[in-house]
């Protein structure tokens with residue numbers, strides 16, 4: 149079957165970003181993923197075992213950004229080998245439950261895990277999930293916002309149950325990553341920048357934020 153020239157094939161994309169979901173067990177990582185990618189929510193979902201992932205594309209500036217979102221268990225004993233999970237990730241959604249204080253207290257531990265295993269340039273968004281549980285709130289919005297200002301991350305509160313801010317959380321992080329890549333590209337293409345000659349990213353790109361780690365995946369898909 150032939151494809152019309154003016155229509156892009158369904159799975160075509162300009163950028164592929166790997167995003168990881170992290171945070172304590174039960175905060176709603178898997179439901180955020182299923183809400184975003186399939187518009188599904190499960191009140192009785194089981195703890196994730198191993199690693200699952202799903203993809204979804206969004207558009208920005210006439211470009212298709214495909215997100216490959218990885219989800220693993222918050223519970224240590226079910227977690228997949230950490231370094232493999234974080235390898236190549238350009239964004240992380242660090243999720244806590246606004247109604248469970250200890251899941252917020254553990255955010256610093258998750259940040260440390262990112263520092264130890266992920267790319268230093270990874271874009272982090274702190275996500276306070278279950279904002280529908282207003283009467284049970286144990287973490288103030290302002291407190292989490294201030295934490296993010298100090299720790300250089302983005303912040304949003306969501307409800308996978310009520311389908312509130314879920315799309316925004318994923319779209320915002322993807323757009324931030326995209327802006328960062330474009331900024332980096334412009335910098336590298338600047339003739340006054342000596343490393344500009346090394347930049348070859350055109351066509352489809354599997355993006356890796358680490359400049360030293362450029363891996364060519366195939367002839368059309370380059371890192372930048």
Ligand SMILES: Nc1nc2c(ncn2[C@@H]2O[C@H](COP(=O)(O)OP(=O)(O)OP(=O)(O)O)[C@@H](O)[C@H]2O)c(=O)[nH]1
Nearest residue numbers: 173174175176177178179191195196222307308309
């Ligand atoms: N009220 C409310 N419940 C939610 C929300 N999101 C998830 N839940 C519930 O919280 C429980 C845990 O959700 P999961 O998505 O399985 O949590 P998880 O973070 O993937 O947990 P692990 O896989 O063990 O790390 C389930 O009972 C969900 O139905 C939300 O926004 N509001």
Ligand SMILES: [Mg+2]
Nearest residue numbers: 177178195196
């Ligand atoms: Mg899960």
